[in-house]
Amino acid sequence: MNHPRLATTPAELSKAITELLEATGKDRPALGLVPTMGALHSGHAALAQAARADNDVVVASIFVNPLQFDDPADLARYPRTLEADLDLLGEAGVDVVFAPSEDTMYPGGLPLVRVSSGVMGTRFEGASRPGHFDGVLTVVAKLFHCVQPAVPAVFRAYFGQKDAQQVALIRRMAADLNFPVQIYPVPIVRAADGLAESSRNVFLSPGERRSALVLSRALTRLQENASSRRPLDLPAAAALVSAEPGVELDYFEVVDPLTLEPVPAGEQDVLSGPALALVAARVGGIRLIDNAELHG
């Protein structure tokens, strides 16, 4: 198995990227970045494959970012599978993996100055995980700076639509703070049973996994209502989730895909444009999120 080149410091990373970009012989080669927290699965592979298809050089990062965890237990048990991750990334054709230590990313402790995710970061996932999106945006800003090519190149970054709020916020950060990177969302990858792939799925027992399928079922129901121009009936979809034994609904909302502003209940019967349904629930002790685009 061909592993990608491994860089553990920004200096090693920069050197590897410059060498690979120069080796293309192109005036303006393209560089793709796939940020991850490791414990990789087919969802991450889809991101790496999309980056491979679009770019001359592909970098993936693996860093479990303590700044985005508000729950120390969640951080402590986050799965870490570096060897298998390198196999998967090698298979997907990734050239370089940046896997810094916590000390390298945050020398001298967690940073004093951070990126603020504003009001969009306080809703949905942000309401349940205070400080989460400031932590995500801060580390993504750092990763963009570490990967930013030192020679003329197109720079693209790939994020999964499974974390829809994260994609919306990273797009806003790149636009609001003039990051010279183009953000590419990649569609949600689902297991054969419909569950959105997630690193945390390994913690579900077989019974919990069966219960968790109610999330994708409820989203499909909304999609069918929207596409056949029936009233959405979000309360019925939420009731379906709440009625599932062992599932505790956190939120179920229909929002604007770019601003994440909720679509008022009175406007949900006839959608005036594309909308996004966002759902989060606890199944056993595990918090799961999912979403689906709605087209009327």
Ligand SMILES: Nc1ncnc2c1ncn2[C@@H]1O[C@H](COP(=O)(O)OP(=O)(O)OP(=O)(O)O)[C@@H](O)[C@H]1O
């Ligand atoms: N099923 C999926 N389909 C598409 N992209 C995904 C999927 N799962 C994760 N991603 C994307 O992979 C990137 C890295 O995510 P991360 O390493 O946090 O994995 P995860 O499976 O989302 O883990 P978690 O258990 O933390 O939700 C993110 O951009 C995320 O949106």
Ligand SMILES: CC(C)(CO)[C@@H](O)C(=O)[O-]
């Ligand atoms: C984007 C990210 C790698 C930042 O730590 C993380 O939030 C994730 O894996 O989705």
Ligand code: BAL
């Ligand atoms: N996939 C989002 C990262 C997190 O859950 O912390």
